[in-house]
Amino acid sequence: MYDIIIIGAGSAGISAYKQAVKHTDNILIINHGPWDTTCARVGCMPSKLLISSANRLHDAQTLENVGIQANLKVDTSNVMSRVRKYRDHFTSAVLEDVNSWKDKHKINGIASFIDKSTIQVNNQTYQAKSFILAVGSEPRRNEEWEKIGNRLLTSDTIFELEQLPQSIAVIGSGSIATELAEALYHLGVEVTIFSRSSHIAIATSPKIQSLIQENFNQKLNIHFETTPTSLTKEKEWVCVKYKNRENQNEEEIKVEYVLNATGRTSLLSSLKLENIESSFSDIKNLPIDNSTKQLKNYPIFIVGDAYTTTPVQHEASYEGKISVNNCLSYPNVNDKKTYPPLSIVFSSPEIAVVGKSYKQLKDAEHKFTVGFASYTDQGRATVLGKNIGGIEVYFDSTTQELLGAEIYVTEAEHLAHLLAWSLSEKANLKQLLSKPYYHPTLEEGLRTSLRDAYSQLKSSD
Amino acid sequence: MYDIIIIGAGSAGISAYKQAVKHTDNILIINHGPWDTTCARVGCMPSKLLISSANRLHDAQTLENVGIQANLKVDTSNVMSRVRKYRDHFTSAVLEDVNSWKDKHKINGIASFIDKSTIQVNNQTYQAKSFILAVGSEPRRNEEWEKIGNRLLTSDTIFELEQLPQSIAVIGSGSIATELAEALYHLGVEVTIFSRSSHIAIATSPKIQSLIQENFNQKLNIHFETTPTSLTKEKEWVCVKYKNRENQNEEEIKVEYVLNATGRTSLLSSLKLENIESSFSDIKNLPIDNSTKQLKNYPIFIVGDAYTTTPVQHEASYEGKISVNNCLSYPNVNDKKTYPPLSIVFSSPEIAVVGKSYKQLKDAEHKFTVGFASYTDQGRATVLGKNIGGIEVYFDSTTQELLGAEIYVTEAEHLAHLLAWSLSEKANLKQLLSKPYYHPTLEEGLRTSLRDAYSQLKSSD
Numbered sequence: 073m074y075d076i077i078i079i080g081a082g083s084a085g086i087s088a089y090k091q092a093v094k095h096t097d098n099i100l101i102i103n104h105g106p107w108d109t110t111c112a113r114v115g116c117m118p119s120k121l122l123i124s125s126a127n128r129l130h131d132a133q134t135l136e137n138v139g140i141q142a143n144l145k146v147d148t149s150n151v152m153s154r155v156r157k158y159r160d161h162f163t164s165a166v167l168e169d170v171n172s173w174k175d176k177h178k179i180n181g182i183a184s185f186i187d188k189s190t191i192q193v194n195n196q197t198y199q200a201k202s203f204i205l206a207v208g209s210e211p212r213r214n215e216e217w218e219k220i221g222n223r224l225l226t227s228d229t230i231f232e233l234e235q236l237p238q239s240i241a242v243i244g245s246g247s248i249a250t251e252l253a254e255a256l257y258h259l260g261v262e263v264t265i266f267s268r269s270s271h272i273a274i275a276t277s278p279k280i281q282s283l284i285q286e287n288f289n290q291k292l293n294i295h296f297e298t299t300p301t302s303l304t305k306e307k308e309w310v311c312v313k314y315k316n317r318e319n320q321n322e323e324e325i326k327v328e329y330v331l332n333a334t335g336r337t338s339l340l341s342s343l344k345l346e347n348i349e350s351s352f353s354d355i356k357n358l359p360i361d362n363s364t365k366q367l368k369n370y371p372i373f374i375v376g377d378a379y380t381t382t383p384v385q386h387e388a389s390y391e392g393k394i395s396v397n398n399c400l401s402y403p404n405v406n407d408k409k410t411y412p413p414l415s416i417v418f419s420s421p422e423i424a425v426v427g428k429s430y431k432q433l434k435d436a437e438h439k440f441t442v443g444f445a446s447y448t449d450q451g452r453a454t455v456l457g458k459n460i461g462g463i464e465v466y467f468d469s470t471t472q473e474l475l476g477a478e479i480y481v482t483e484a485e486h487l488a489h490l491l492a493w494s495l496s497e498k499a500n501l502k503q504l505l506s507k508p509y510y511h512p513t514l515e516e517g518l519r520t521s522l523r524d525a526y527s528q529l530k531s532s533d
Numbered sequence: 534m535y536d537i538i539i540i541g542a543g544s545a546g547i548s549a550y551k552q553a554v555k556h557t558d559n560i561l562i563i564n565h566g567p568w569d570t571t572c573a574r575v576g577c578m579p580s581k582l583l584i585s586s587a588n589r590l591h592d593a594q595t596l597e598n599v600g601i602q603a604n605l606k607v608d609t610s611n612v613m614s615r616v617r618k619y620r621d622h623f624t625s626a627v628l629e630d631v632n633s634w635k636d637k638h639k640i641n642g643i644a645s646f647i648d649k650s651t652i653q654v655n656n657q658t659y660q661a662k663s664f665i666l667a668v669g670s671e672p673r674r675n676e677e678w679e680k681i682g683n684r685l686l687t688s689d690t691i692f693e694l695e696q697l698p699q700s701i702a703v704i705g706s707g708s709i710a711t712e713l714a715e716a717l718y719h720l721g722v723e724v725t726i727f728s729r730s731s732h733i734a735i736a737t738s739p740k741i742q743s744l745i746q747e748n749f750n751q752k753l754n755i756h757f758e759t760t761p762t763s764l765t766k767e768k769e770w771v772c773v774k775y776k777n778r779e780n781q782n783e784e785e786i787k788v789e790y791v792l793n794a795t796g797r798t799s800l801l802s803s804l805k806l807e808n809i810e811s812s813f814s815d816i817k818n819l820p821i822d823n824s825t826k827q828l829k830n831y832p833i834f835i836v837g838d839a840y841t842t843t844p845v846q847h848e849a850s851y852e853g854k855i856s857v858n859n860c861l862s863y864p865n866v867n868d869k870k871t872y873p874p875l876s877i878v879f880s881s882p883e884i885a886v887v888g889k890s891y892k893q894l895k896d897a898e899h900k901f902t903v904g905f906a907s908y909t910d911q912g913r914a915t916v917l918g919k920n921i922g923g924i925e926v927y928f929d930s931t932t933q934e935l936l937g938a939e940i941y942v943t944e945a946e947h948l949a950h951l952l953a954w955s956l957s958e959k960a961n962l963k964q965l966l967s968k969p970y971y972h973p974t975l976e977e978g979l980r981t982s983l984r985d986a987y988s989q990l991k992s993s994d
Contacts, residue, residue, distance in 0.1 A: 117973060125599040131593065132592065138585050139609075144605050144606075147601070150602065151601060416974075457589070486976075490947075492971075508847055508953050509950075510949070512578060513950070
């Protein structure tokens with residue numbers, strides 16, 4: 073009987089393994105498919121590589137924003153190969169790490185539960201005192217759309233394109249859809265977005281969302297509340313039919329590719345959790361503790377994006393690590409997630425939500441004060457020629473404690489870190505205003521939003 | 534008798550006025566020259582405008598770093614007019630503010646002390662219970678060099694150039710010299726630096742300094758430990774003679790302009806402080822409290838860059854504000870500067886020093902541990918094609934409290950804010966390691982440096 077069996081060797085599973093092996097040699101990690109991570113292979117890294125080329129090109133094409141007239145001719149034919157070159161650099165670093173692990177710890181195969189302490193892999197059974205389930209997720213599939221064959225892309229396949237497409241329809245407007253659609257647009261691809269919702273990415277605040285849409289509408293064709301009615305392959309093109317929301321007409325566009333970015337599906341169903349408890353067949357409603365990721369009262373922890381509302385890499389790694397501590401101390405399960413929520417979309421400008429979102433606070437009927445700062449006249453943003461968007465900060469109206477923020481400004485990722493770190497210190501408004509803000513920086517815009525909150529709270533005293 | 538007389542209406546004086554006027558109408562602010570700030574007119578803002586054009590152009594000229602072949606023809610003839618256009622936008626915002634102040638509060642003229650509570654301006658005397666001296670500084674002058682007339686520039690005059698020069702010799706390698714020299718180089722100007730020292734800008738750590746020099750040496754001609762022996766005007770050129778440090782030969786270069794960026798001189802001497810106490814004629818050694826900026830035990834506070842080792846705008850504003858509180862509570866002088874030191878040079882990559890510098894810790898024989906992370910293979914920096922430099926973090930070897938950091942990486946300003954805010958929380962290493970670091974960000978490189986410090990402290994346990 074093993075001390076711990078880890079199922080899945082992605083960001084969460086690898087983190088769990090590295091933590092576990094510090095404490096016990098009596099462990100097993102089982103993985104199906106490549107022994108690298110979604111993040112490095114098809115997620116964070118290749119998307120950020122594409123975005124980095126896109127942003128640099130967009131900046132070069134808008135040199136007039138900083139007083140430079142330019143005649144620019146570009147050849148983007150190496151962009152996709154650069155994505156893969158560095159993607160391979162990142163995945164091989166992961167694989168090198170995995171290759172250094174003991175062979176006896178690793179099994180290739182699909183695992184499924186027989187009972188609460190027994191799993192089966194490749195027709196063999198293994199038992200453990202505790203389990204860490206880190207099986208991850210995959211892009212949501214749509215069989216109807218798959219009829220167009222390799223013209224239907226997902227985030228799993230798009231980075232394999234030899235060349236940038238001429239045109240693409242992106243279905244979805246979540247984080248992945250938003251990042252890829254905008255990056256492709258900046259790289260010269262004709263992009264049309266179809267979104268079931270009327271939102272772009274993660275911002276829930278009406279004001280921040282409207283700033284995002286204002287900017288996106290200037291660049292991209294977006295059909296909100298519209299899903300294609302059919303995709304058909306016609307010679308070199310894919311015909312995308314849809315009902316125009318405004319005039320209710322059936323319309324169509326022809327594109328080279330379609331990207332299905334409608335979300336991701338957990339791979340938990342492969343584990344046959346119903347063999348532990350029959351009710352666990354409903355994998356969307358598993359009794360999982362949000363802060364320990366424990367499954368009911370079992371020594372079983374479900375970590376990473378197999379079961380989460382915040383599929384981000386740093387949380388997956390963190391969950392992998394603390395779940396090991398909880399496996400080893402079971403039945404005491406004390407190690408809890410303490411990170412404040414932090415989500416970033418690497419659009420241009422970037423979108424970030426830190427702590428509680430506007431919608432979460434509204435839904436909870438929390439009495440909160442919103443401080444806002446526009447960046448259209450923010451000093452440093454103006455200097456950079458990137459004076460777009462704004463920031464909202466949320467404070468408890470009584471205690472003045474920081475609750476969260478939604479951000480849509482250039483380099484939002486850094487302001488988001490400042491606020492996330494402050495949340496972890498339970499900082500209040502006065503403390504935040506007493507921090508140094510160097511001049512001239514984007515951080516000064518954050519202070520403007522804090523001062524806005526302060527003036528409201530003061531006047532309501 | 535006024536409650537407070539403020540002398541100087543720059544960043545510190547304006548901040549002081551705004552704080553003072555909240556409490557008393559019985560104030561006076563006296564200013565010589567323009568009623569805007571060094572920062573907005575000839576400092577932070579125009580330099581950052583120039584740098585922003587320079588960085589954008591440099592990024593466009595290195596598109597191959599992100600997989601894009603480009604043929605780029607640029608016309609930079611509007612760069613200087615853009616600098617002035619936005620500079621004027623920023624100065625007019627300051628002036629608009631000043632114009633809204635009561636006329637009876639403002640006097641144009643040069644002030645000097647007659648005794649500790651009396652000053653003279655335009656042959657008239659004024660008395661006050663307390664004084665805030667915010668007279669600022671000016672570029673250091675050199676009469677010998679001034680013989681080349683308008684071909685000798687300072688940071689006061691360089692932004693008035695109609696066009697970028699073809700070539701320039703920059704004398705000095707401090708923050709201002711470094712920022713301007715590199716920006717001009719990126720804008721296509723032929724730049725040669727002459728530096729009395731063997732250092733570039735503010736980094737005191739041998740390792741960080743060597744990373745900076747490695748990068749600068751690839752771009753610019755730098756003559757360390759060399760001051761020009763003569764500057765002479767020859768028709769359209771300035772001939773700069775100097776002794777070559779390596780072969781001891783007399784050599785010369787011809788340039789269009791020379792920038793004297795050898796430092797700044799306090800304007801305190803105009804105030805005749807010796808009429809308060811004769812020893813105050815030695816303005817370099819005034820008895821000023823570092824945290825309150827009080828002059829000896831007088832109700833006199835010297836704020837901003839008239840007397841400081843850290844001439845940065847956010848500290849000037851801060852000092853202006855707290856000095857008002859101390860004027861009003863005098864003889865109780867309790868309001869102290871609590872900001873941790875934070876200095877940023879907006880080079881590319883940026884240089885930042887936070888808290889105690891390497892040299893300060895060495896000089897104080899502090900027992901400290903240095904954590905280092907190179908950014909040459911840092912994930913996000915690699916993705917951005919900006920994988921240059923590194924970061925050092927300093928921790929007390931006993932308490933593991935954060936002491937400071939020196940940084941030379943892209944977007945260092947943001948990591949510097951994170952660390953400065955952490956210093957103000959007196960964070961220790963363990964607390965810093967428990968913060969969220971989103972993936973993939975430059976902040977993860979900071980964590981790498983923290984882990985390096987951790988492994989050293991752990992192994993020395």
